[in-house]
Amino acid sequence: MVDQLRRSTRLMEVLAAIVLGLGLWWLHSLSPSLTAVPVVSHPIVVLDPGHGGRDPGALSRSGLMEKHVNLAIAHAVARFLRANGVTVYLTRMKDQGPSSFHQYSVQQDLIARSRFAEKFSATVFVTIHSNWEPSHSARGPIVYYDAGSPSSAQLAAEVAKALVPLLGYDRPTRPIRQLVLQQVTMPAINVEVGFLSHSHDAALLATSHYQINLASAITHGILSYLRSRGWLH
Numbered sequence: 001m002v003d004q005l006r007r008s009t010r011l012m013e014v015l016a017a018i019v020l021g022l023g024l025w026w027l028h029s030l031s032p033s034l035t036a037v038p039v040v041s042h043p044i045v046v047l048d049p050g051h052g053g054r055d056p057g058a059l060s061r062s063g064l065m066e067k068h069v070n071l072a073i074a075h076a077v078a079r080f081l082r083a084n085g086v087t088v089y090l091t092r093m094k095d096q097g098p099s100s101f102h103q104y105s106v107q108q109d110l111i112a113r114s115r116f117a118e119k120f121s122a123t124v125f126v127t128i129h130s131n132w133e134p135s136h137s138a139r140g141p142i143v144y145y146d147a148g149s150p151s152s153a154q155l156a157a158e159v160a161k162a163l164v165p166l167l168g169y170d171r172p173t174r175p176i177r178q179l180v181l182q183q184v185t186m187p188a189i190n191v192e193v194g195f196l197s198h199s200h201d202a203a204l205l206a207t208s209h210y211q212i213n214l215a216s217a218i219t220h221g222i223l224s225y226l227r228s229r230g231w232l233h
């Protein structure tokens with residue numbers, strides 16, 4: 001009986017060794033394909049609140065400065081995107097320009113913003129501005145995209161579509177040749193959130209309620225784009 005037990009225990013050990021060996025061989029045979037599986041990447045959005053510091057941007061008749069409107073909306077978009085698992089970097093966090101140059105120039109300022117997006121290998125780049133025009137009649141947001149970039153056009157289309165429920169109308173996106181958009185290699189858009197030259201737009205843009213609604217729509221547009229490209233589920 002004891003011999004029989006010893007024999008069956010030995011048999012079990014041999015079988016276990018064979019199973020283990022086969023398992024290791026199987027794992028080894030899998031390893032080339034395992035290493036080929038791409039690393040799961042997370043989307044990175046760089047938001048660029050236009051102007052800042054010594055550069056106030058456009059001004060409304062009531063004295064509302066573009067730089068403050070852009071920053072408030074960018075911060076809200078950042079909050080919403082982060083809540084959806086997106087990594088976000090802002091070219092500026094407060095009332096200051098991103099450029100470290102002592103001698104301010106618009107060109108250097110814009111290039112610093114583009115370099116920031118490149119440094120963080122952004123998935124998309126979204127600059128946020130407020131519009132102004134001399135007739136004081138134009139109003140509402142307009143989404144511009146880097147001319148000649150189909151992915152930028154698609155990103156712009158998603159953001160414009162997301163703005164429709166808020167605005168009650170569908171405004172076509174517009175191609176633009178703008179230094180800050182041209183200098184980056186990822187899809188890039190400029191969301192002009194409204195006209196500070198229009199009294200009604202300026203009054204709306206001054207309220208945190210409208211800023212939040214705009215930010216929510218912009219976020220939805222960016223998320224739709226990221227989902228369509230497989231960056232998010």
Ligand SMILES: [Zn+2]
Nearest residue numbers: 050057129130
């Ligand atoms: Zn601007």
